[in-house]
Amino acid sequence: MRLALFGGVYNNYLALRAAIADAKRRGVDGMYCLGDLGAFGPHPDRTIELIREFSIPCVQGNYDHSIGHELSDCQCGYTDPRDNYFAQISFDYTLSNTSAENRAFLRTLPPEIRLNVHGRRVLLCHGSPRRTNEFLWESTTSTAFLERLAEEHAADAIFATHTGLHWQRGLSGGRLFANVGVLGRPANDGTTRVWYAVAEFSEHGRVEDGPVCTVDFVPIEYDHRRLAREMRAEGLPEEFVETILTGWWTTCMEILPAKERRRGRY
Amino acid sequence: MSVRATDRACDAPLIGLSSLDELWFQVAGTRCNLQCAHCFISCSPHNKTYDFLTLDDVLRGLEAGQRYGVREYYFTGGEPFLHPQLVAMLKATLEVGPATVLTNATVLKPEWLEELAAAEQGSPYSLEFRVSLDGPCPEINDPIRGAGTFDRAMVGVRRLVEAGFLPIITMTRTWDMEQDTEIVARFREVLAQQAGYTRARLKILPRLQIGAEARRTCGYRPSERVTAEMLEGFDRSHLLCDHARVITDRGVAVCPILLDFPDALLGRDLDEAVEQPFALCHGACYTCYLHGAICSNPAVAGTRRGASAGQSDPATDHPAS
Numbered sequence: 001m002r003l004a005l006f007g008g009v010y011n012n013y014l015a016l017r018a019a020i021a022d023a024k025r026r027g028v029d030g031m032y033c034l035g036d037l038g039a040f041g042p043h044p045d046r047t048i049e050l051i052r053e054f055s056i057p058c059v060q061g062n063y064d065h066s067i068g069h070e071l072s073d074c075q076c077g078y079t080d081p082r083d084n085y086f087a088q089i090s091f092d093y094t095l096s097n098t099s100a101e102n103r104a105f106l107r108t109l110p111p112e113i114r115l116n117v118h119g120r121r122v123l124l125c126h127g128s129p130r131r132t133n134e135f136l137w138e139s140t141t142s143t144a145f146l147e148r149l150a151e152e153h154a155a156d157a158i159f160a161t162h163t164g165l166h167w168q169r170g171l172s173g174g175r176l177f178a179n180v181g182v183l184g185r186p187a188n189d190g191t192t193r194v195w196y197a198v199a200e201f202s203e204h205g206r207v208e209d210g211p212v213c214t215v216d217f218v219p220i221e222y223d224h225r226r227l228a229r230e231m232r233a234e235g236l237p238e239e240f241v242e243t244i245l246t247g248w249w250t251t252c253m254e255i256l257p258a259k260e261r262r263r264g265r266y
Numbered sequence: 267m268s269v270r271a272t273d274r275a276c277d278a279p280l281i282g283l284s285s286l287d288e289l290w291f292q293v294a295g296t297r298c299n300l301q302c303a304h305c306f307i308s309c310s311p312h313n314k315t316y317d318f319l320t321l322d323d324v325l326r327g328l329e330a331g332q333r334y335g336v337r338e339y340y341f342t343g344g345e346p347f348l349h350p351q352l353v354a355m356l357k358a359t360l361e362v363g364p365a366t367v368l369t370n371a372t373v374l375k376p377e378w379l380e381e382l383a384a385a386e387q388g389s390p391y392s393l394e395f396r397v398s399l400d401g402p403c404p405e406i407n408d409p410i411r412g413a414g415t416f417d418r419a420m421v422g423v424r425r426l427v428e429a430g431f432l433p434i435i436t437m438t439r440t441w442d443m444e445q446d447t448e449i450v451a452r453f454r455e456v457l458a459q460q461a462g463y464t465r466a467r468l469k470i471l472p473r474l475q476i477g478a479e480a481r482r483t484c485g486y487r488p489s490e491r492v493t494a495e496m497l498e499g500f501d502r503s504h505l506l507c508d509h510a511r512v513i514t515d516r517g518v519a520v521c522p523i524l525l526d527f528p529d530a531l532l533g534r535d536l537d538e539a540v541e542q543p544f545a546l547c548h549g550a551c552y553t554c555y556l557h558g559a560i561c562s563n564p565a566v567a568g569t570r571r572g573a574s575a576g577q578s579d580p581a582t583d584h585p586a587s
């Protein structure tokens with residue numbers, strides 16, 4: 001059993017379309033999205049329409065909650081004034097360009113999705129199982145903490161997004177945590193690729209037999225130049241366009257821990 | 267020794283621990299090589315109110331921390347680098363989780379930093395340095411932190427940068443808020459020029475009007491307190507005491523801010539202290555309420571599921587070290 005897990009799309013409907021095609025080519029058994037359909041990129045309705053067209057079950061991210069309920073900000077949890085300045089530009093743009101029908105759709109999304117795969121308990125959430133906008137970075141999340149989350153939330157495999165960077169860690173008893181990354185913007189690695197995850201579950205379903213599943217992170221190439229053109233045409237900040245074209249984050253970075261920050265350019 | 271919720275002198279709202287996410291070590295006690303005029307626990311070379319922790323205290327803390335599923339560890343004082351075993355402590359921490367150390371950067375030795383950089387490289391976890399420096403020039407910083415401290419701290423920042431770290435520079439705001447942008451811009455330039463630090467991470471913190479700072483300026487007015495009404499609908503995860511405890515040589519405290527108040531000590535050990543709620547009856551609690559978990563790195567500040575981000579700026583950084 002193989003599942004395609006998409007993280008934040010951030011209005012990058014071109015990357016989402018490419019990822020759906022890639023997942024179908026791989027013959028996955030299901031596709032899921034972990035939330036944050038909006039932000040950053042152009043034409044929010046196009047992403048939501050793809051999600052609806054392919055009936056992709058989707059967790060409600062902080063962005064989806066904010067846009068759905070027409071709140072005043074994205075609840076991303078940034079703390080730096082410059083980060084918040086840029087976050088607000090994306091948010092105002094996304095809110096004013098999301099149709100009422102699609103806002104209603106965003107309100108219907110669940111805060112988490114639970115699956116039973118070969119008897120193993122799979123939890124799909126946005127930030128963390130306990131908080132939609134909690135950032136689970138690889139370098140600031142202890143294994144003991146992940147063990148506690150798995151225990152408290154009764155899950156053998158936990159999948160999250162929200163940070164923009166993909167990583168995974170094996171836990172005791174074959175359990176696992178993975179941040180599936182995002183389709184919305186590159187992973188601050190100097191390439192224009194974006195990422196999603198394919199989780200493969202074996203049929204044994206017993207703890208003694210090894211890990212719940214293996215997770216592969218899949219890079220996606222898509223027409224990022226076209227996305228950049230459309231972002232410019234929509235009057236979105238040149239800082240965002242630069243990220244799409246260079247693969248380096250230029251905004252919303254003060255939240256990055258030391259190790260993750262060091263890997264980037266800025 | 268701990269003041270129980272039932273015999274407290276004030277009727278402030280109680281806050282219990284919702285989850286032990288951060289474990290702090292008051293590793294240098296109240297001992298510091300500096301004696302800043304705004305230090306909220308009045309640290310100095312002679313203040314022995316709290317003493318050093320031993321390496322063993324820290325190792326036991328890390329063990330308990332793992333039992334509780336602690337996410338991140340913090341080291342503070344006083345000046346943590348006065349402790350001869352701090353490097354060993356940080357290395358042990360990086361084996362089990364992320365570590366942050368709050369320092370004034372005036373006593374850093376390049377060989378320690380090299381050793382720590384190697385340890386961090388071999389760990390999946392970040393080692394964060396938070397350097398307290400109270401402005402972009404000696405004219406603003408030195409009257410508060412002491413003559414010559416700006417230049418000495420800049421040497422420390424340069425050493426950190428040379429060792430490959432990206433320290434977070436935290437400034438306590440002693441100017442008008444409108445000047446923030448200008449101060450930050452000036453500081454960026456100065457850090458690039460004088461410390462070779464071109465990707466500076468900067469945070470501005472509010473003052474905590476207790477300890478030496480209460481004597482320097484003024485304390486809190488009696489009306490500046492957290493009330494039960496204020497907590498209605500408030501996301502408590504913005505307060506450090508909601509998800510942290512501090513190991514000191516005198517027991518376990520509710521937060522690193524209130525160490526001078528006897529009620530801050532909640533138990534002899536962690537098991538005792540996690541059970542104890544705390545009455546938010548101090549003026550400093552009011553600052554936390556307004557500004558969020560000022561002591562934590564921003565990554566941990568967030569809101570619970572479904573709750574609105576609301577409340578001002580949810581986190582900045584450490585008040586003083």
Ligand code: SF4
Nearest residue numbers: 506507521550551554
């Ligand atoms: S000072 Fe802040 S962290 Fe400490 S008990 Fe009061 S509110 Fe909590």
Ligand code: SF4
Nearest residue numbers: 298302305344586587
């Ligand atoms: S503010 Fe920090 S550096 Fe200054 S005296 Fe207090 S502990 Fe020492």
Ligand SMILES: [Fe+2]
Nearest residue numbers: 036061062162
């Ligand atoms: Fe998010």
